[in-house]
Every structure is written in structure tokens, then in C-alpha cells.
Amino acid sequence: MSQLPDSTSDLSRRSLLRGTAAAGLLATPAVGLLSACAGSSTGDDKADTGAKTNDNPLGVADTGKVDVVVFNGGLGDAYAKFDVTVFNKKHANVTVNLSSTLKIKTEQQPKFSTTPADLINNAGADIMALDTLVNEGALTELTPLLDAPSWDDPNVKVRDTLLPGTINDGTFDGKVLVLNYAYTVFGVWYNQALFDKNGWTAPTTFDEFFTLAPKIKSAGVAPFAFAGKFPYYMRWAIMSWIWQSGGKSAVVDIDNLKPGCWKTPEVMAALEATEKLVKDGYTLPGSATLTHTESQQAFLDGKAALLPCGTWLENEMRQTIPSGFQMKLANFWGVSAADKAKGAVFAGSGENWIVPKKAANAAAGMEFLRAMFSVEGAGKFAELTSSLSSRAGSGDKVTNSTALVSAGEVMKKASGELVSFKHPDWYADIDKAEQNAIGELMAGRMTAAKFADTLQAATDKVAGDSAIKKFTRDA
Amino acid sequence: MRHGKARFVASFLVLPVGLYVFYVLWPYAQDIGYSLTNWGGYSDTQEFVGLDNYVRLVKDELIRKAFWHSVFFLVTVPVFTIALALLFAFLLNVGGRGSRAGVRGVWGSSFYKVVFFFPQVLSLVLIAIMWQAIYRGDEQGLLNGILMKIGLVDPEKPLQFVADPTPFLGVPTVLWWLLLIAVWGGTGFYMVLFSAAMQSIPKDIFEAATLDGATRVKTFFRITLPLLRDSVSVAWVYLGFIALDMYALVYVMTPSQGGPDHASEVFASVINFTAFNKGQFGYACAIAVALGIFTLLLAAVQLRVTRRERIEY
Numbered sequence: 001m002s003q004l005p006d007s008t009s010d011l012s013r014r015s016l017l018r019g020t021a022a023a024g025l026l027a028t029p030a031v032g033l034l035s036a037c038a039g040s041s042t043g044d045d046k047a048d049t050g051a052k053t054n055d056n057p058l059g060v061a062d063t064g065k066v067d068v069v070v071f072n073g074g075l076g077d078a079y080a081k082f083d084v085t086v087f088n089k090k091h092a093n094v095t096v097n098l099s100s101t102l103k104i105k106t107e108q109q110p111k112f113s114t115t116p117a118d119l120i121n122n123a124g125a126d127i128m129a130l131d132t133l134v135n136e137g138a139l140t141e142l143t144p145l146l147d148a149p150s151w152d153d154p155n156v157k158v159r160d161t162l163l164p165g166t167i168n169d170g171t172f173d174g175k176v177l178v179l180n181y182a183y184t185v186f187g188v189w190y191n192q193a194l195f196d197k198n199g200w201t202a203p204t205t206f207d208e209f210f211t212l213a214p215k216i217k218s219a220g221v222a223p224f225a226f227a228g229k230f231p232y233y234m235r236w237a238i239m240s241w242i243w244q245s246g247g248k249s250a251v252v253d254i255d256n257l258k259p260g261c262w263k264t265p266e267v268m269a270a271l272e273a274t275e276k277l278v279k280d281g282y283t284l285p286g287s288a289t290l291t292h293t294e295s296q297q298a299f300l301d302g303k304a305a306l307l308p309c310g311t312w313l314e315n316e317m318r319q320t321i322p323s324g325f326q327m328k329l330a331n332f333w334g335v336s337a338a339d340k341a342k343g344a345v346f347a348g349s350g351e352n353w354i355v356p357k358k359a360a361n362a363a364a365g366m367e368f369l370r371a372m373f374s375v376e377g378a379g380k381f382a383e384l385t386s387s388l389s390s391r392a393g394s395g396d397k398v399t400n401s402t403a404l405v406s407a408g409e410v411m412k413k414a415s416g417e418l419v420s421f422k423h424p425d426w427y428a429d430i431d432k433a434e435q436n437a438i439g440e441l442m443a444g445r446m447t448a449a450k451f452a453d454t455l456q457a458a459t460d461k462v463a464g465d466s467a468i469k470k471f472t473r474d475a
Numbered sequence: 476m477r478h479g480k481a482r483f484v485a486s487f488l489v490l491p492v493g494l495y496v497f498y499v500l501w502p503y504a505q506d507i508g509y510s511l512t513n514w515g516g517y518s519d520t521q522e523f524v525g526l527d528n529y530v531r532l533v534k535d536e537l538i539r540k541a542f543w544h545s546v547f548f549l550v551t552v553p554v555f556t557i558a559l560a561l562l563f564a565f566l567l568n569v570g571g572r573g574s575r576a577g578v579r580g581v582w583g584s585s586f587y588k589v590v591f592f593f594p595q596v597l598s599l600v601l602i603a604i605m606w607q608a609i610y611r612g613d614e615q616g617l618l619n620g621i622l623m624k625i626g627l628v629d630p631e632k633p634l635q636f637v638a639d640p641t642p643f644l645g646v647p648t649v650l651w652w653l654l655l656i657a658v659w660g661g662t663g664f665y666m667v668l669f670s671a672a673m674q675s676i677p678k679d680i681f682e683a684a685t686l687d688g689a690t691r692v693k694t695f696f697r698i699t700l701p702l703l704r705d706s707v708s709v710a711w712v713y714l715g716f717i718a719l720d721m722y723a724l725v726y727v728m729t730p731s732q733g734g735p736d737h738a739s740e741v742f743a744s745v746i747n748f749t750a751f752n753k754g755q756f757g758y759a760c761a762i763a764v765a766l767g768i769f770t771l772l773l774a775a776v777q778l779r780v781t782r783r784e785r786i787e788y
Contacts, residue, residue, distance in 0.1 A: 105751060113519045128517070132754025136518035228612075228638065229730045285631050286619070289612025289638035289730070298613065428753040436736040443638070443735070 049363050055090065057148035058363045058370070065095040066364035067117035069108065072100035073124045074316040075182060075351065079381040080121070080372075086151075087371040094364060104128060112138060116356035118365030121181075123351045130178065130352065130425050135469050139177040140355040145366040146176060151374035158373055165418050166349040166390040173471065179369060180349030181381070183388040184310040185329060185407040186236045187346070192326035192402065194221075194302060202306075202330040206273045209333055213282045216305045224277060225304030227295045228288035231438035232424070232431075237308040238438065240332040240346040241270035243419040247340030255422045256472050257463040262456040270335050271441075271448035278444045288443035293317070300325060308332070310350070314386045314403040328406040331413070345414035349390040423459075426471045433458035503767075510760035516750060521757065528761035538762065541740045547646055548654065548718035548741070549773070553711050555658045560665035560710070561703070563591055565695050567666070568673045569681055588670070592663040599660070603727035606656050610636035610728070637728045640738030647738035653724050661717065665710050672706040673699060708781030712774050719770055722747075742766045 052059040070080040077100035084096045099117075101107055105126045108116060112128070122128050133139055146159035146167065159167060163183050170178035190202050198219055203209040213223040227233040243251045246266030253261035261267070277283065284304045287295060292309075296317050299307040307313075314327055321327065331345050353372075355365040371377055378391035386401045388394055398404050424431035437454045440446035446454070462468055510528055514521035532538055567584040581587075594602060609617040612635050622628035639648040676699070684694050700707075722743035726732050733744035742762065750759035 109516065109751070112517045129752055129754050132515055133517055135754065136515045138517040231731060281631065284613065286611070286613030286616070286633040286635075289610075289633075289635050294611070294613075294615075428748075432731070432748065432752070435731045436734055439638075439730050439735045440640075443635070445640070 054149060054154050056367075058144060058367050060091055060094065060364045060367045061361075062091075063093045064361060064364070065097055066119070066361050066368055067097045068099070068119045068365070068368055069104065069117045069121060070098060070100045071104055071121040071123040071351070072102055074312045075381075075385045075387060076315070079377075079384050082380045082384075083368065083372045083377045086374055086377045087368050090151075090371070091364075091367070096368065102126065112356060112358070114358065115360070116358055118355065118359040118361045119368050120354050120356065121351065122178075122354050127352075129428060130172075131428065131469075133354070134172045134177060138357050140357050140359060140362050140366075142170070142176045142179055142355065142366065142369075145179070145370055148366075148370060151370055151377075158370060161373060161391055163349065163388075163390045163392050165347075165420065169349045169420070170352075178352045178354055180351055180390055181353055181372060182312070182349065182351040182385075183347065183390040183394075184312065184350045185345065185347040185388070185410055186240065186310045187308070187329045187331050187407075187410055188237075188333070189299065189307045189309055189313060189327060189329055189403075190305060191299075191302070192328045193324055194305065200305070202328075203333045204330075205334040206277075206336065209282075210276070210280070213280070217282065221302065222284035222287075222298075222304040223282040223306060224287075225284040225290075225295045225299050225307045226287050226442060227290060227292035228439065228442055229291045229294075231435040231442070233292055233295075233308065234438050234442055235424070235434065236310070236346060237332055238270065238274055239421045240344070240419050241273065241335050242267050243346070243421075244332070244339045244341050244344050245270040245335040248344075248417055250340075251419070251421050252473055254459070255426070257423075257427075257459050257470070259460065259463075260456070261459065262452040266338075266340065268448060268452060269338075271451055273335050274441060275448040275451075278442055283442070288439070311387050311403065311407045312385070314401060318386075327403045329403060329410055330406075331410050341416055343413065343415040344417065344419050345410055346419035347411060347414070348418060348420055422471065422473055427462050427468065429462050429468075430455075430458050506760045507764055509757055510764045512757045513755075514757045514760075515754045516756035517754070524757065528758045529765070531758065532761055532765055537737065537740060537745055538742075540737055541742050541745045544647075544650060544739065544741050545719055545721075547650055548657070548721055549715060551654050552657050552661070552718035552721075553714035555654070556661045556665055556714055557707060557710055559658065559662045560669055561700070561707075563587070563662065563666045564669035564673055565699060568670055569691075569694065569699070588667070591666050594660040594662075595664045597660075599723040600727055602656065602660050603724050607728055610652065612636060612638055637739070638730050638735055640735045649729060649735070649739045653721065653728070653739065656724055657717065657721065661714065665714075668706055668710060669703060672703050676702050704781065708777065711781065712777050715773050715777060716770065719766070719773075 049059040050056060050061040068080070068084075070077045077098075080098060080100070084098055087096060088094070102124060103126045104120065104122055104124060105128045108120055108122075109128055122130070122133075146157065148158055150156045150158050150161050166180060166183070167176060169180050170176050172178075188202070195201065198215075200212060200216065203212050209223075216223040226237075239251060242254070246264060250261075250264060250266050253264075254267075284290075284295070284298055287298075287304075290298070293316070295304075296307065296309065296313060297320060298304050300317060300321055302322075311329065314321070331343065334342055353369055355362050355369075359365050372381075373389075373391045375391075375393075378389035378394035379397060381387070381389045382394040382398050382404070386398070386404050388404070388407070395404055395408065424434065434455060437446060437451050441448070441451050463470075509521070511523060511525060512521040513524050513527075566581050567588055597605075611617070611619065612633055614620055614623055614630060614633065616633070616636075618636075619628060619633045622634070623630050628634060635648075636652045637649045639652075641648055643651055680698055681694060684698055689697065719741075720743060721741050725739050725741055725744050726747070729735070729739045733740040733748065743766075746759045746762050746766070749762060750756050
């Protein structure tokens with residue numbers, strides 16, 4: 001498709017035809033339904049693009065509409081509503097149809113191959129599997145957006161305004177297909193007020209934890225709560241422990257399906273420490289059955305002292321945080337004195353935003369994302385959600401949250417590379433096997449050795465299945 | 476004239492039949508079509524792979540597991556639901572004390588009827604969420620809380636209910652707890668169904684039996700049950716479908732939807748995982764077709780087995 005109309009008459013004839021087609025679709029809904037049948041091929045129905053200028057680097061048409069879908073979960077949708085006003089400052093005549101939902105996959109998958117929205121916040125429990133979207137070639141490459149000037153400063157490209165890891169997190173086989181908007185720091189939460197009262201300090205190693213835990217327990221509080229019903233919450237902790245114990249290469253080997261990757265002494269040290277935490281009875285009784293919000297509420301109610309979670313915790317639980325509760329984040333503690341990556345922090349961008357390949361107005365979808373990465377948009381996001389945006393400096397003006405400030409401190413003390421792991425996004429089979437095994441490990445029904453055997457078997461099975469597309473990452 | 480009448484009737488049926496074909500039959504046909512491809516679900520390209528998906532299905536361990544779980548529900552859900560519903564219906568209609576003349580239900584039967592029917596009014600997801608609070612695995616759970624208070628459960632080791640994969644009578648415990656909910660939710664409806672059928676049995680038959688000295692148990696097995704055969708067989712087929720589904724309860728209540736560790740996997744949860752998590756829509760469609768064939772066979776067998784001469788009264 002040409003970026004500029006060849007001539008005015010050509011443009012008007014094309015728009016006229018398109019208008020007629022649109023009217024026809026409205027008049028006969030059955031035809032529209034037919035074309036919505038999943039998997040059936042239809043012609044591309046792309047919107048016009050406008051001229052590319054410095055202020056409009058993606059060439060968004062002056063008029064028309066852009067469909068944006070935001071996940072109305074832990075972060076809410078108020079920030080996206082604000083971004084509409086930011087967007088309309090530069091594109092006053094483009095209508096933004098912003099819809100918010102919890103059911104991203106239920107609503108978007110059926111029309112993904114024909115008439116998807118232009119920009120989708122693919123997040124939450126009802127998420128469209130990224131590996132599938134990538135393998136099916138269903139996403140628009142976002143490189144033009146990264147190379148475009150940023151919203152506020154034409155001399156700085158969008159790619160240079162993002163926090164470390166953001167672009168890497170959205171890169172699949174060298175192509176940037178996803179941009180994550182939120183920047184999350186993971187770790188173990190504690191209540192500073194409770195710890196001060198009892199003279200406890202947040203543990204920095206498993207040894208410190210095992211010394212502190214009996215004291216916490218004798219005070220009538222369970223040392224450690226977790227969301228057993230959704231085992232991927234504990235995966236963040238376990239993968240961080242594996243990274244700290246064995247260094248980056250331990251996790252890279254797991255991601256790259258290397259033979260024996262789960263059985264190294266370093267990985268086993270992390271798994272055995274986790275097993276001991278459960279076997280010694282330091283978890284909140286019943287934690288293995290709790291949902292994330294149930295376990296989080298138990299933590300807020302003072303029934304448990306420590307809780308692994310990400311920085312969205314404060315926003316998610318805002319309604320029920322007791323007064324006087326000083327929510328603070330500590331980094332996941334180390335595994336042993338032999339740790340290879342001491343003090344590594346698990347942080348990264350989350351909350352996928354994608355532009356479908358079949359989007360009618362992909363340019364405007366990307367432009368909306370550019371508006372979201374503005375100083376104004378990202379600052380509002382941090383203010384509204386108490387979470388950092390993956391736009392650098394988004395949280396600079398927020399001071400009224402101990403959670404956000406402590407997360408900033410964890411980031412300042414971070415040493416070496418950020419913890420990251422890819423295999424659950426890459427291989428649905430390993431994801432499932434791993435979540436099941438973590439559930440069993442944390443319920444005390446599986447030993448660390450059996451855990452390693454199970455995961456090694458699942459990894460080897462995927463590695464040997466030629467029907468599954470493989471990804472690799474560099475050490 | 477006759478011809479014109481047919482056309483007149485047909486003109487009324489065009490819309491509903493059209494809608495039915497478009498929304499019910501056409502998706503079935505599409506599903507069968509996709510089951511012969513390797514479609515991933517998000518693109519408009521797919522390759523024809525013949526019966527590969529069906530060959531794979533037969534060897535799939537997870538499907539075998541889901542199959543046996545479905546068989547468990549297929550046997551237990553109808554047996555327990557029908558037995559309970561029959562018992563309640565009998566007590567509510569003809570189980571009253573025989574000290575006075577006539578045949579009546581137990582005292583307060585009209586009140587019980589409403590109470591037993593109540594779960595039917597709630598949506599299945601609502602029921603699942605409600606039972607989640609009952610089954611909750613810490614001291615705040617209704618059952619755990621009560622049992623801890625009276626000292627039957629160790630506060631350090633609360634009951635895990637739907638997060639418990641350990642076998643009980645050879646079947647994962649989580650399935651028994653799900654069964655309890657299914658039976659609790661289904662009994663009321665079939666009780667009303669059986670009540671209606673019982674009321675259409677002439678009272679003089681019961682009275683004659685009572686005069687001849689038949690006990691209530693005898694009346695039930697010799698008169699009520701044989702005359703309810705039709706209703707029971709219909710209930711059996713319906714409950715078979717419900718037992719094959721069970722998906723809503725599994726999806727809402729169990730850890731990682733079919734867990735823990737695949738202990739509550741049913742056909743529909745495997746289809747969901749295969750289609751939406753693994754992105755293998757073609758294969759998932761094949762599983763769905765297999766489930767459809769299985770359901771049809773089941774219905775045919777059940778209707779065949781329970782077919783008998785009708786008793787007129």
C-alpha cells in the first residue's frame with residue numbers, strides 16, 4: 001500500500017468504494033458475520049494512511065478511527081482513558097474507540113484473523129498465547145514505532161526512552177512484535193510496621209530466612225504465604241532463586257532446552273531450599289489452595305509475614321490495605337554463599353501491547369502506543385497505578401507510596417543483569433508441566449529431586465518434538 | 476391449495492431453520508473441517524493433514540486421563556443424583572406417615588420442594604464460586620473453619636478439597652469433591668421432574684397397595700420405580716451430558732484448570748488447553764469431534780437399554 005495517494009481523484013474514488021462497501025456491510029449483518037468466521041480468508045480492508053511528518057512519523061490519517069482494547073485488571077483502565085486525551089492532542093479528528101475488558105482472548109481471538117482491533121492490551125488470565133500469535137505471523141512488527149521520534153522530544157527516538165529489557169522482552173527471533181507497558185519489579189513483600197514492632201529484618205539469604213522463620217512462627221504468624229492455585233506466582237521466586245544460585249547461564253540453559261539443565265547442583269540447591277521451606281512448615285497452612293487475592297489478603301491481614309509478588313500488589317489490593325500497613329518490597333533472597341549472581345533482581349516489562357497484522361488502522365494503533373509512552377502518559381500511569389511504566393522516569397514524581405519507593409530502592413541496589421526467563425512463553429507444554437510441578441512441590445507432595453526429574457522429562461520431550469518451533473536466547 | 480399451505484408454513488420456518496443451520500449446524504461442519512487441518516487459531520492459513528489428529532488423539536495420555544475422569548463422572552453423577560432425587564421425590568409425595576387415610580408427602584413437603592430446587596436457580600459459575608468459599612483451604616474456609624473449631628482438623632494441615640490429587644477409592648480426591656457439588660446442584664431439578672411424574676400416578680394404586688399391607692419401601696420398588704421408568708431414563712441421558720461436561724466446575728475451581736497435576740482433567744479442559752494455550756485448534760477440534768461422537772453413542776445406548784413397553788394408566 002502506498003503511503004501517499006497517487007492523485008486526489010484516485011483517493012476519492014477509493015474512499016467512495018470503501019464507503020459503499022462499509023454501508024453494504026452495515027445493511028447486511030449476515031455478510032459481516034460470515035466474514036467473521038474464524039480462519040476464512042478475506043481481503044485486507046486497510047484504512048488510509050496520512051503523510052509522514054516529524055510530528056506524525058507513522059503517517060496516521062487525519063480522520064477515521066482506531067480501536068483500542070485495554071485489559072481492565074490489576075492496573076485498571078483509567079490510565080488508558082487518560083491516554084486517549086493525550087492522543088487526541090495531536091490527532092483531534094481521529095476517533096478512539098477504547099474498550100476495556102477482562103476477557104481479551106474470548107473477545108479478540110474469534111476475529112483475530114479477520115477484523116481485529118488496532119491495538120490490544122494482551123494481558124490477564126484470559127491471554128492469547130504469544131508463542132501462537134508469533135508462530136502464526138499474526139502480529140505487526142513494531143520497529144517503525146521504536147525508530148520514530150518520541151512524543152515529547154523529536155530528537156529522541158522512542159526506543160531510547162524505554163527502560164532496560166523492554167525491547168528485548170518483546171523481541172521474537174529478532175523482530176519486535178510486542179511492547180510491554182508496565183515495568184514490574186518482583187520480590188518478597190513485607191510489612192515494615194510489623195517487622196519494626198517485632199525487631200525483625202527482611203531476610204537476604206535462605207539462611208537468614210530459616211533463622212528468622214521460627215521467630216515469626218512463634219509470634220503466631222505464618223512466615224511465608226503464596227498463591228497456590230496459580231502456581232506461576234511461585235515460579236517468579238523459584239526462577240529468581242535458580243538465577244541467583246546458578247547465574248544467568250542456568251536459566252538460559254533451561255530456556256534453550258539444554259539436556260540436563262534442571263539437574264545441575266546450582267539448580268538443585270535452589271529447588272532443595274524451596275523444598276525445605278515447605279517441609280519445615282513455614283508456609284501459611286492452606287496456602288497451596290489459595291488464589292492470588294486470597295493469599296494477598298492473608299498477608300495484609302497479618303496472617304503471613306512474607307509474600308512473593310510483583311509491584312502491582314499495592315494497586316490490586318488498594319481497597320483492603322489496613323491503615324498503618326507499610327508495604328515494602330525486598331529482593332528475592334539468595335540461596336547460598338556459593339551463589340553465582342548475588343543480588344540479581346527480577347524486574348522487567350510486563351503487560352503486552354500488540355498490533356495485529358490484520359489491524360485495519362495499524363499506523364494509528366502504533367501511534368496510540370507512542371502517545372502512551374509520552375512523559376505525560378507514563379507519569380499518569382505511575383500516579384494512578386503505583387506501578388512503574390517501562391518509559392524511563394515515569395515514577396519520579398510519585399512519593400506517597402512506600403511500595404513504589406521501596407521498589408525503586410531494590411532497582412538501585414540491583415547488581416548485574418536483570419533476571420529473565422522465557423520458556424513458559426515459548427513452550428506451552430513446559431509451562432503446564434512446570435506449573436503442575438510447582439503446585440506439587442509447594443504443597444509438599446513432590447521432592448526437589450522428583451521436581452527436577454519431571455521438568456527434565458518435559459524439557460527433553462519438547463526438545464525432541466520436531467513439530468514444535470524452537471526459540472533460543474544468548475547466554 | 477395444499478401446495479400453497481406448505482409454502483405458507485415453510486415461510487414461517489425459514490428464519491428459525493436458517494438461524495439453526497447457521498449457528499448450530501454450520502459450526503459443527505466447520506469443526507469437523509478444522510479437525511482435519513493443523514490450523515493454529517490466529518491466522519487464515521492451514522494445511523490439510525487428513526486423519527493425523529485422530530491418530531494422535533488415540534495415543535494421547537492426557538486424553539486417556541480425561542476419558543477415565545469422564546467415565547467416573549458418567550457413572551457417579553447419574554447414580555447419586557437420580558437415587559437422591561427419587562428418594563426425595565418419594566418422601567415429598569407418598570412418603571408421609573400412614574396413620575391417617577390417604578397418600579401424602581412428609582410434613583412440610585412443599586417447603587422442602589422449594590429448598591431442594593433452589594440450586595437450580597443459580598448459574599453454575601455462581602455455584603462454583605460459592606463452593607470455593609465453602610472449600611477454601613485455610614481457616615477462613617467454611618468447612619475447614621468449622622472442622623478446626625470442633626477439633627476435627629489440624630489447623631496446620633487443613634483439608635485441601637479441590638486442590639487434593641491424592642487418590643480416594645482409586646480416584647483423585649478432587650473429583651469426589653466436584654461430584655458432591657454436581658449432585659447437590661442437580662438433585663433439585665430431577666426431584667421436581669420425578670415429583671411431577673409421581674403425581675400423575677393414580678393415588679388408588681398406592682392406596683390399594685397399602686390396603687394389601689405393602690410397606691413404604693415395597694411400594695417404592697414395586698410401584699413407583701417401575702412406573703417412573705420413562706422419566707428416569709430421560710434423566711439418565713441428561714445427567715450423562717452434564718457428567719461429560721463438568722467443565723465449569725473444573726475451570727473455576729481447580730488449580731491451573733484441570734489440576735492439581737492433571738488430577739481433574741476432563742475432555743473440555745483438555746480441549747481448552749490444546750486450543751487456546753498450545754495453539755493447536757485443529758487438534759482441539761478433533762478432540763471435540765471425538766467427544767461429540769462419544770456423547771451421541773452414549774445417548775443411543777442409554778435410550779436403547781431403557782426402552783420398554785409403556786404402561787398406560
